[in-house]
Structure formats: structure tokens, C-alpha cells
Amino acid sequence: EPEVTQTPSHQVTQMGQEVILRCVPISNHLYFYWYRQILGQKVEFLVSFYNNEISEKSEIFDDQFSVERPDGSNFTLKIRSTKLEDSAMYFCASNGFRTDTQYFGPGTRLTVL
Amino acid sequence: KNEVEQSPQNLTAQEGEFITINCSYSVGISALHWLQQHPGGGIVSLFMLSSGKKKHGRLIATINIQEKHSSLHITASHPRDSAVYICAVYGGATNKLIFGTGTLLAVQP
Numbered sequence: 001e002p003e004v005t006q007t008p009s010h011q012v013t014q015m016g017q018e019v020i021l022r023c024v025p026i027s028n029h030l031y032f033y034w035y036r037q038i039l040g041q042k043v044e045f046l047v048s049f050y051n052n053e054i055s056e057k058s059e060i061f062d063d064q065f066s067v068e069r070p071d072g073s074n075f076t077l078k079i080r081s082t083k084l085e086d087s088a089m090y091f092c093a094s095n096g097f098r099t100d101t102q103y104f105g106p107g108t109r110l111t112v113l
Numbered sequence: 114k115n116e117v118e119q120s121p122q123n124l125t126a127q128e129g130e131f132i133t134i135n136c137s138y139s140v141g142i143s144a145l146h147w148l149q150q151h152p153g154g155g156i157v158s159l160f161m162l163s164s165g166k167k168k169h170g171r172l173i174a175t176i177n178i179q180e181k182h183s184s185l186h187i188t189a190s191h192p193r194d195s196a197v198y199i200c201a202v203y204g205g206a207t208n209k210l211i212f213g214t215g216t217l218l219a220v221q222p
Binding site: 031033035037041042043044045048056058089091093098099100101102103104106107109 | 143144146148153154155156157158161199201203208209210211212213214215
């Protein structure tokens with residue numbers, strides 16, 4: 001069964017460093033999302049992406065964040081200068097149509113020291 | 114105020130019990146998801162529904178659009194059902210998911 005994959009599973013970085021989180025959505029999906037979950041809190045929407053551009057972004061998704069689909073398979077989230085409060089689990093999701101079920105990747109746990 | 118509220122926040126049940134988790138939302142939605150999150154963190158979609166009722170094995174989900182309320186039922190609960198159950202609604206122009214805080218379910222043998 002097709003699945004969304006994410007790498008790395010765990011990333012540890014120093015405050016101020018840039019990180020890139022990678023996702024490979026399901027191959028025929030067209031809509032892509034990033035969510036994050038700070039430990040002990042609910043999952044929060046970051047950004048949605050369709051047709052090679054951002055469709056919607058949340059207040060969390062400031063200038064430090066960017067997304068890219070550099071080729072036909074990868075979908076990346078970049079954090080330019082990480083802060084302690086960026087420590088969280090980051091989930092990628094995708095669906096084939098906007099109203100379809102979203103399929104989630106296993107997540108990347110980001111730890112900023 | 115949260116746009117999606119779940120109750121209870123924590124639930125402990127004995128194996129075999131019938132379990133109900135409730136979700137209320139305050140925004141207009143096109144559909145509602147019930148998701149399961151295991152201790153490792155992964156999120157799995159259980160149901161997506163926009164009206165009526167859906168059943169999958171021992172899980173049943175219902176939604177009342179007029180009352181902005183949904184319930185997830187687990188029949189004959191089992192310790193392997195222990196997880197966090199999350200209600201999330203599709204909202205906004207791009208159908209982003211708006212998540213509830215989750216219900217931590219522990220089923221004891």
C-alpha cells in the first residue's frame with residue numbers, strides 16, 4: 001500500500017542552524033501539507049501546497065519557514081534559523097483531491113538545543 | 114476558545130467495554146476526520162465523514178452536521194486500542210485540518 005515517507009526520523013540541531021525536513025508524498029497525490037506537534041500539545045497546521053505554490057499558511061509559518069517541491073517526488077520544509085521553540089514533531093501529509101482523506105507520514109522529531 | 118473540542122481528555126476502560134469519544138466543533142466544515150496516534154507518534158486516519166455514520170470493524174463514527182458534533186465508538190474494546198484518538202475537521206479554503214486536543218485512551222486487560 002502506498003505511504004508517505006519522511007526523513008530523517010529524528011534531527012538534532014543547534015539553535016540558529018538551518019534544517020531541511022524531507023517528505024515523499026504518495027506518488028499520484030497533488031496536495032501537500034506540513035503540520036507540527038509540540039510535545040504534549042495538539043497538532044497544528046503549518047502550510048498547504050498545490051501546483052507548486054503555497055495555498056495557505058498559518059501564523060506559525062513565518063519568514064523562517066519555506067517549502068519546496070524540488071523534483072517530482074520530494075516535498076521539503078526548511079527552517080532557516082532554528083529556535084528552541086521549533087522543537088516539535090513535524091508531520092507531512094498528502095491527498096489526491098482537496099476533499100480526500102489526508103495520509104500522514106511517520107513524522108520527523110526535531111530537537112533544537 | 115478551541116475550534117475543535119474533544120471529551121473526555123483521558124479515558125481508562127476495562128477490556129470489553131463500549132467506549133465513546135465526543136467531538137464538537139464551532140467552524141463550518143466540509144468533512145471530519147477521526148485519527149489515531151500511537152505512542153511512537155505516527156498518525157493514522159480512521160474515518161473521514163461528512164454525514165451520517167461509518168463503521169469499520171469495531172469502530173463506528175457518527176456525525177450530526179446541524180449540531181456540529183461527532184462521536185467515535187469502540188465496541189468490545191481491547192488493550193491494543195490504547196492510543197490517542199484525535200478529531201480533526203476540514204476547514205478553510207484549502208481544507209487544512211484543524212485538530213482537537215485528542216483523547217488518551219487506555220484499555221486495561
